[in-house]
């Protein structure tokens with residue numbers, strides 16, 4: 004990737020165009036790791052951690068959430084207080 008392409012990543016229009024190609028049913032990409040890849044890490048450091056269990060009702064901030072399914076997976080495990088932030092209007 005060129006530095007010009009790198010710069011494009013910092014503009015919402017780039018991501019609007021990127022996500023416009025999604026079929027809306029499946030995530031376009033899990034950029035870092037899938038939920039399955041992270042589940043053991045979450046279990047050790049999050050799901051079973053003092054003050055962070057679903058019954059503790061922690062507030063979770065998902066920055067640059069894109070169309071990741073991780074917020075949905077967390078919600079299905081009882082984490083209902085989540086805020087997803089992304090500047091691509093595709094997610095509105």
Ligand SMILES: C[S@@+](CC[C@H](N)C(=O)[O-])C[C@H]1O[C@@H](n2cnc3c(N)ncnc32)[C@H](O)[C@@H]1O
Nearest residue numbers: 018032033034035067068069070071089090091
């Ligand atoms: C590489 S994707 C990652 C998406 C998601 N976290 C995942 O793992 O599938 C980067 C996301 O960050 C968003 N983004 C990039 N810069 C941002 C900014 N300054 N403010 C808000 N969102 C931003 C983009 O719209 C895009 O959805």
